[in-house]
Amino acid sequence: MTRTPIVVLISGTGSNLAALLSAAREPECPYVVVGVIADRDATGLDHARSAGIPTEVVRLADHPDRAAWDRALVAAVRALDPQLVVLAGFMKLVGPQVLDAFGGRIINTHPALLPSFPGAHGVQDALAHGVKITGVSVIEVDAGVDTGRILAQVAVEVLDEDTEDTLHERIKSVEQPLLVDVVRKLTTIR
Ligand code: GAR
Secondary structure (H helix, E strand, O other): OEEEEEEEEOOOOHHOOOHHHHHHOOOEEEEEEEEEEEEEOOOOOOHHHHHHOOEOOHHHHHOOOHHHHHHHHHHHOOOOOOEEEOOOOOOOOOOOOHHHHOOOEEEEEEEOOOOOOOOOOOOHHHHHHHEEEEEEEEEEEOOOOOOOOOOEEEEOOOOOOOOOOHHHHHHHHHHHHHHHHHHHHHOOOO
């Protein structure tokens, strides 16, 4: 069985990456994770290392400007030759070079029901607004901040006693299977 190669970009603990890797171990999984790239020494890289998957860190601070960093990111992803690029907790906006190289083949997962609460603080912003329902969105990446086409969403109830951490953990517990499901669908060759 030929599996579709995907690359995952992360910045954090990588629980979504871990879910993608775990599903990839199933015999009928339609995708294979061929590399994981981070913009910092993300603890989540350990999930890839222990699975024997190549990792690379492409730091903004190691480049003279954002355009140079963006070009380095394109080179790192291109070297792995993926069909799909998955942003799984990647906390930087990708720039025009990345969109030119992989446009239409990049997806992102976001911990809120877009178009509400885009950006880096989706959970905190939803709590601060006092919404009673929030959730997770998996979207296509375009040039805006979390403005791409919505591929899938799941709602999560906000509890009175929720803190950002407790709410984010409940969101992650539905986010991980949702992301795996979307990636499976996008990588199934019909
Ligand atoms: C996830 O909840 C993801 O939706 C969020 O970061 C978390 C990463 O968790 N992304 C964003 O907020 C992007 N704006 P993880 O490192 O455990 O997968």
